[in-house]
Amino acid sequence: KQEVTQIPAALSVPEGENLVLNCSFTDSAIYNLQWFRQDPGKGLTSLLLIQSSQREQTSGRLNASLDKSSGRSTLYIAASQPGDSATYLCAVGYNNNDMRFGAGTRLTVKP
Amino acid sequence: KAGVTQTPRYLIKTRGQQVTLSCSPISGHRSVSWYQQTPGQGLQFLFEYFSETQRNKGNFPGRFSGRQFSNSRSEMNVSTLELGDSALYLCASSFTGPSTGELFFGEGSRLTVL
Numbered sequence: 001k002q003e004v005t006q007i008p009a010a011l012s013v014p015e016g017e018n019l020v021l022n023c024s025f026t027d028s029a030i031y032n033l034q035w036f037r038q039d040p041g042k043g044l045t046s047l048l049l050i051q052s053s054q055r056e057q058t059s060g061r062l063n064a065s066l067d068k069s070s071g072r073s074t075l076y077i078a079a080s081q082p083g084d085s086a087t088y089l090c091a092v093g094y095n096n097n098d099m100r101f102g103a104g105t106r107l108t109v110k111p
Numbered sequence: 112k113a114g115v116t117q118t119p120r121y122l123i124k125t126r127g128q129q130v131t132l133s134c135s136p137i138s139g140h141r142s143v144s145w146y147q148q149t150p151g152q153g154l155q156f157l158f159e160y161f162s163e164t165q166r167n168k169g170n171f172p173g174r175f176s177g178r179q180f181s182n183s184r185s186e187m188n189v190s191t192l193e194l195g196d197s198a199l200y201l202c203a204s205s206f207t208g209p210s211t212g213e214l215f216f217g218e219g220s221r222l223t224v225l
Contacts, residue, residue, distance in 0.1 A: 031210045043115075043201055043216035089154065093210025097167045099144070101154035 002027040004092050006102035013080055014110050021075040021105045023090035028068045031093040035064050035075050038087045038104070047088075048075070080109045113138065115204050117217035125225050129190040132220045136183050136204030143185040144209045145177060148199040148219070157200075159209055160185055166208070189222075197224045 003026045013019050023033070032051050036044040048057045048064040050073070056065040063076040073090060087104040094100065116135040124130050136143050144159035156169040160179035177187040183204075189196055199219045205212040 034214060036214075036216075041199075041219075041221070043117075043218045044203075044214075046213055046215060049213045091154075091214070095210070097142075097144070097159050097161075097208040097210050099156055099209040099214070101146075103153045 002092070002094055002098070002100050004090060004100045004102040006088075006090060006105050008105060009103065010106040010108075012108040012110065015080060015082060017080050017109075018076070018078050019080055019107070021077070021088050021090075021107070023073040023075070023092075023102055025071045025073075025092045025100070027092075027094065028071050029094065030068065031095065033064075033066055033073050033093070034091045035062075035073075036089045036091065038089060044089065077107075080107075082109050082111050085109050115202060115215050115217035117200075117202055117220050119220060120218060121221050121223075123223045123225060124192050126192055126194060128192050129188060130192060130222060131186055131188045132200055132202075132222075134185045134187075134202035134204075134217060136185070136202075137215055140204035140206055140215075141183055142205045142208045142212070143179055143183065144203050144205075144214075145185070145187050146201045146203070147171075148201060149197075154201070156209075157187065161208060192224045194224050197222060 034049045035047040050066045061078040089104040091101045142161045145157040158168045179185040201219045203214040203216045
């Protein structure tokens with residue numbers, strides 16, 4: 001069964017702190033992995049897409065890594081800001097266009 | 112470049128009614144996938160269309176259906192609404208498909224069933 005788990009479910013940090021969000025998946029035969037941000041009541045905004053052949057992707061203060069063999073991905077956020085407060089979801093793409101989402105990590109960055 | 116557009120944004124229905132939601136993908140994208148998001152179940156895949164053909168379907172009852180038009184716009188329909196159908200319905204578009212290309216989501220349609 002293809003399951004995606006995100007830990008922790010919620011995280012609160014002071015502004016300026018570096019932080020790591022975790023995503024694990026049970027089936028390592030993935031096509032890609034994508035990190036999204038979701039603000040309350042809104043759709044998902046794509047942050048980073050990692051293809052199965054890649055180990056990491058970077059965009060600004062965000063860095064995502066992928067370790068297929070261990071079934072893990074991490075999203076690293078540097079120098080967090082209050083505007084980073086949102087729910088972060090990882091999604092794992094499998095064959096037949098099957099996409100599995102984690103339950104998300106709700107991040108609060110306090111000023 | 113226009114993003115993914117979903118209409119309506121909010122709607123209220125009563126049990127037993129039916130509803131149709133619309134999704135216009137990013138220009139050039141041929142894949143449209145639909146998801147249901149609830150606090151208890153999270154994001155769950157409904158179905159995906161590519162060039163007017165349904166390629167994959169999630170584990171939802173037959174009351175949930177969809178279609179895609181030649182211009183890639185997609186609609187989903189839920190018949191005989193139940194209270195448990197209250198959710199945020201999201202659609203996403205991509206060039207090749209949800210698991211092979213980058214996904215772009217709309218703002219969602221929030222359905223409340225009374």
